[in-house]
Structure formats: C-alpha cells, structure tokens
Amino acid sequence: MPRLWIFGDDVSTDAIVPGRYAPYVTSDEELRQYAFVEARPAFAAEVRAGDVLAAGPNFGCGSSREYAAEALRRCELGAIVAPSFARIFYRNAVNLGLALFEADVRFLGEGAEVQIDPDAGRLAHAGGSVELPRPSALAREIRLAGGLVRYFREHGRFPGEVPA
C-alpha cells in the first residue's frame, strides 16, 4: 500500500534537489537519488511508486530548475498535495506530467496508507477518502497527455489556444 510523506511549509527547490546536485554538475542518471538528499536523506531510498507527498503552502519555492520536479517524477509519486505551490514549480511539474492538487492533507499523518486516483481527484485512506479540488483544465489536459512536450507534439498548440 502506498504511503504519505509529510513535508513542511515553503519547501524550496534547493531542499528538493540542492543546486550542487544539479545534472549540470553531477550526472543526469543520478538525479532520482538526489531527491531531498540533504533535507531528508532516507527519502529517495524508501519512497515507492504511488506514494503521495503532502506538504504545507508554497511547495517548490525558489529556483526555476525543472530537475527538482524531474527528480520527484522519477520517484514515481502518485501525487503532490499542498495548499499552494510556487508557480514555476507548478508549471514544471505539470509540464512533466506530475499530478498536483491544491489541498492540505497533512492531517492524515506521516506514513498513513493512502491510494490516489489522480483522474478522479480522490485520495483514499484508512478512514475514508478526501475529495481534492480539480486542477485547471489546462493543467489536466497537459498531464493527461503525458506532459507539455507530448501535448505540443500532438496538437501543435497549447491547451485552449485558438489558432491565429
């Protein structure tokens, strides 16, 4: 059963992957193992596919480095749920096909067994389930296509864009 990982408020991209561990200065193949390498050293080794990350507001603040979101994508998280996201991180994560929801589910507790259905926006847990707010149509369309590159290759435009 996938589990919940709880993080605090204002988690920065430097906490997710410090600039010193960037693919530019290390190797791209190692990126997954640098997820929270200093902020939470056990995370990369213990996180399992489908696990859900629950954080406080302003998750992903700081830099525009997409590899912070990419490291989490490679951890195969089922979703990231936070009351708010830093905007560059939000775009990056959506562009990479990650499921993001704006809600606070930290009350479920560290290590709680959860099951996310990202299409329905439902987080099931031992005591029931939480209905998550729907992301914008644009974010949903990009995620369902598997990310912005795939969407753009397929359609030649952005979601909702009217051809000139």
Next chain:
Amino acid sequence: MTTQSETTLSEQILSRAAGRPVRAGELVTLRPDRVMLHDSIGPSVIRILAEDLGVERLPEPDRVAVVIDHVAPAASVQTAIKQRELRRWVESQGIERFFESGRGICHQVLIEEHLVGPGDVVVGTDSHSTTYGAVGAFGTGMGSTDVAVCLASGRTWMRVPEAIRIDVRGRFAGGTGPKDLALEIVRRLSARGGTYAALEVFGLDEHLLGSRMTVASMAIEAGAKAGLVWPGGLEDAGFAAPGWLREPAREAGYARRIEIDLADLRHSVARPGRVDDVVPIDELTAELGEVPVDVVYVGTCTNGRLDDLRTVARALAGRRVARGVRLMVVPASSQVLAEAVADGTVSTLLAAGATLGPPGCGACIGRHLGVLAPGETCVFTGNRNFSGRMGSPDARIFLASPEVAAASALAGRLAAPSRRPAPGASAPALSSL
C-alpha cells in the same frame, strides 16, 4: 501628463504581447520579446529541443540570448563539456547574442546590452528573471520544458497575474539602501505572499536603475511571477517607456496595496533558512548577542553592481577586514569590473583584504568560488539563504545589504554601519547601473 491607465502594468504588457486586451485571471498565449538561457539549464533545453521536439533550427534565433554565468568559468570536466555543447549549439543556431564566461550574470548583461526594454515580455531559464522588471519589462522565470517549447513555437502560455501595488515614498535614512527595501517587501508579503501575482512598484523614479534591479530581482523571493518597477526617469539610461505603456491609476484593479516609507527602514538581515525572516540587526544582536562572521560575500544579480562595490569600498577605504573574515567580491559583470577598476574601487577593496572573483554567479548556488563549510556563517548580499544554498547545509547565510556586509567585514561580526554618513554617499549618476 498623460492619462493614467485603468489597467495594471502587467495587464497592459501582456495585452500587447497577446494581441488583445486581457485582464487578470485570463489564460493567454503570447509571443515573448526575448528568451534568455544560461549554462545551468541551457543544456537540458537543447536536449528537449533536439530529442523530444525534433527542432533542428530555431525559428527566431534573434529573440534568443545565451549567457554562461552559473559556473563561470567551468569548474570541472563535466561543466566544461556542457558548456562546449552550449557553444556549439549557439553557433549552429546562428544566435548572435551569446555572452561568454566572464561577461557576467545573465540579468545584468541583458540590461547592460539593452536587450530588454520597458513593455517587453521576457522569459528566462532563471527564477531571477523578475530582474527585468527594473526597466519596466514583464520578466519571468520558467523551467526547461516551458522554455524549449517557447523556443520551438515562438509562444508560451501565461495566466495574467493579479498585481500587488507597492507605493514607495520618502528617502533612505541612516545609511539604509535598496536592499533594505527589497528585504522589507519580502518581509511584508512573506515568502508566499506574491505567489501567482506580479509586484508593481511605484515611486522609484528618482532612484538608480541598479537600485531598481535589487528590488525587482527579489520579487521572486515573495513568490511573485514578475516584479515590475514603473520605468519613470530611465529615459537618459536608454529605457524610455513606449507610448502605449501608461502609469496605472492607484485604483487600477490591484489585488492589494502596500505603502512603504523609505525613512522607516532599518538595517536588517534575513536570518538563515528563510528569505522572509527579516529582522533589524540591533534587535537580532540584542536577542542573540554577537554573531561572529566567517565570510562576507558581495555579489550576485541582487547586489553585485558598481554602486554596491563602491558602497563597500567607501566603508573599507584605508582599513582592513577583521582577522578571520574572508571578504569575497564578485562583480555582476565585466562592465561593472572594468568601471570598478577604473575608479579605484577594486584597489581599495584589494587593499582591505578582499578576494576578487570573476564576474558571474559565483558561490550563490554553492557550486564554486567560495563554497561554505559546515558551521560557517556568511553575510551575503545575494537573494537566497536556504539551507545548503552556498555549500554545506550546516552553514548559516544572512541576507544583507552591501552597507551591512561592509560593516560586518570590518567588525568580524554581524554589524550595522555606524551612524557616521559616508563621504560622497549621495547623488550618484542616474544613468549608472
């Protein structure tokens, strides 16, 4: 005076770029006037373009500017290889606006080169692209996928942001300066108070372009998408606002308004770990006692300009930094360095014991040129003090003004400047960066 606008600067600028009138909250597709890439993210943009999007030739290389600044010059074989890839790509794409390692920090260079201007939309692979707001441009940072798709298509999407209006009045007092204003804005809004929004700052018409850059660069530290300063008074610096860009009325649809009197500012620092944990130095030392300092670092896109170097040099003239303190000075650009050599600023700093780094981002991202050891304390004129930002996660970073950096270098501990006003501290030339 022309009539004031009923729309925010962000709405006016994004309307022009979108080719239709748009208001806050709308999703728009638009053509950025300038796209900036640097060495840290450029290689991944190139990979997405070539491997995922199959783009062999950029449709509009003239809109692109490429700068090597994040690890400049290369610090390892790995970064040297990536930079070689970047140079080859620049050549293959016919990109004229390429700035080599040593030219300086991307945002400083693009403004010095007048590659951005009032009313432009600028997209960069760097969160501090908000800095372009100093000349009245809508500058915003994006990740490598967004920038790659933008380069391939000439377009990007944006949600027109709500705007937070900041009205500044009064004059700096007691030796405080633009960094204290930037820190005060982040303190007032908090690290998330500007999320999804744009900051629009008014009342800086009499202030230097460099001072505006300090403020605009730190808009992202409040989470803002852009940080615009009304470009009044920049005509002589070559940044005249286009006729269609009009000063917004105070009531023009702002989500929130903040007023700041410069005379109320005090010498402050952001405490380690949080950009918005801003406290006056006297309160901090009353609480903690003396805070010994190992490194004083002067540089970055926030405070690495000639005015900043001169401020430090004036305080250090004829004196030496305290024993046990390493003073790193990293000019924001080669132009800053050349001017600081020509006017004697560099000699003064070297005589005081400073170490001079090559123009670029330096140790701001903890990759080279002055990385911090565990337990070390740094007074930093930059913009981020997250754990591990400049090296060891067990180092402590206080964000501060150049004035506080200089006083701390002399004292060997966190210190505010003495009350004595520095000679010649006022009336710098408006055209200076």
